[in-house]
Amino acid sequence: MAKRCFVWFSAVVLLFLPIGGLFSRALAGTPGEAEEIMRRSALVQFYSGNDMRANVTMRLLSKDGGERVRELIMTRRNVKAGGDQKYFILFRQPADVRDMTFLVWKYPQRDSDRWLYIPAIKLVKRIAANDKRSSFVGSDFSYEDVSGRAAEEDNHALLREEKYEGKEILVIKSVPKDAKSADFGYKVSWIDKGNFVLWKEEYYDKRGSLSKVFTADEVKPIQGFPTTVKRTMKNVQTGHWTETAYGEVKYNLGLADGVFSERSLRNPPKELAR
């Protein structure tokens, strides 16, 4: 009896499986399309212009009223659009990290090279950095949230299209191909259908509970590039959040590749330091 039931059940499943597949594909678009949307969104978030600099102010806030401030000048240069990048960061605040510099050579497909310069002892220290999810300067943003996660690292599916704060939005779910490559189980992204700006992102932990929420609070065009000048990352599980403002944003400064070197770490040239 049980055996016959199993056969019937299997037949029903087999019959409906392809139809279910077709049905969901019609709703979600092809996985390739969703990945293409994420790739274009990453280009807008992290690759606009050949290079870019900004004064970044981060306010780290806790629910008990605690506040810490991180101020830095961030400069980046694309070695290849959508591919390798170089970042240079000069810390301005707080006092204990003032004048520290940080250099990152980022490769989407392997670990970044990172160097930290500690001015008090004139030491250039190579940083072991295999964890892209570790916190950036103690904030709720991880390294990956600041410099981007390669679209190829996740499987993407278009969940739906919807209106979000008056904008036409594509809602995409992304699941890491390698669970160990991320600290989230999956994430859901709200992407502007018109200009591919990321307006909101929800990170769910490996048990499926909401852990962090990213929101773009102000986006404005700078030199023709839509630029997220105010953003927030909130850890909904701890109640801690970080508000980040990008000021004096400039694109296409014409920075040479050689500027992203040990020389600049030890003695930052004016184009990286102001």
Place this chain on the structure above:
Amino acid sequence: MKYFAAVALSAALSLYPCASVLALSLHGFVGGAGGFRLTDDPAQARDATMGEGRLQVELSQDGPADSRLFFKADLIGDGVEERGDADLREFYLDVSPAQVIDIRAGRQILTWGTGDLIFINDLFPKDFVSYFIGRSLEYLKVGSDAVKFSLYPGLFSLDLVAVPHFTASEVPQGERLSFFNPFTNRIAAPGESLSILSMRKPAATPENTELALRLYRTFGSYEGALYGFRGFFKEPVGMDPAGGTLFYPGLSVYGTSVQGPLLGGVAGFEFGYYDSREDRPGRNPLIENPSLRYLVGYERELRTDFTVRAQYYLEQMLEHGAYKASLPPGAPEKKEYRHLLFLRVTRLLRYQTVELSFIGFYGPSDEDGMVNPQASCKITDRMSVALGANVFFGKKGSTQFGQLEKDDNLYLRLRASY
């Protein structure tokens, strides 16, 4: 020099109201630090290893054409030595006369190499006393009065440093920490400090000008460097029994290093040939023998905000046979190979505002070592506190850590930055 530093510091402080007008950048900190012995040391009269207040003033002024003047000095009230002091940490001028040349002239801190607290090709002066009593890491390095030329022709980079005026490393000499007196072959008695035995520094003559060179470049993610040095040992490893003095023998070093990613972490290798110019045949037991020195290091973030670094250091005496044959009876014998293991574990907590760290050295050949656990906390963006201990062990008083066996200390530091 001290008076000069004090005068310069007060001049700098009096400039404070005009700082914004002159576009000067003024920063620094006020701090206090105390430390005391955990064990009774018969060689030491005082229980305190550290008790001091510091005011640090840092001024920097940008000039025309990428030039910059930098000044950093500490005013110190020292309860252990019962005196006030001023320490001119750095005072230099940066200029870039051409696109590919940077020059830094004046008192400056110089650091290079791949080691963590173990140095082979970094032959610039250090203050090991500060490190062993628990001052913050910046006091491990001492400024050199030097000119540094940095050249960036493209394919590689080159640093060339000339140090006309010799600066020695600070080593334990009986004032706060015990030391092994090589003349009496035992740990020094109370009041018997190394400064009483005179330490003869190389004269400041043109031919004694120290030269240090580093040629380096990257190969993809890997960094390679060649080093050269001609000068003097920074520790007093020469003895003159006739004059009852210790001195800093001539030293040349030729070395290399590579560093880069390996297995999800960073690995480094460094090598140096120490040519002890005043005792090349190794027959003089009163002067450090020539040696080969090797360092392998590996660091990895095992999980988020948890990093482990391990190092293995090997020092090979080159003329051990000649050294052994010439050693007077009763003198402590150094081994041909000195091995040193190093471990650093760092854990960051509470949004990276709390750091727990552990540093350990262990020398299997000398059977000595030390451990330094420390907890530090950034109470606010401006206020920080650190609590830690240095515990030394060793079977023989003649070894690096063994001489400090009775100097175990606990320390507390507070700092408010402005």
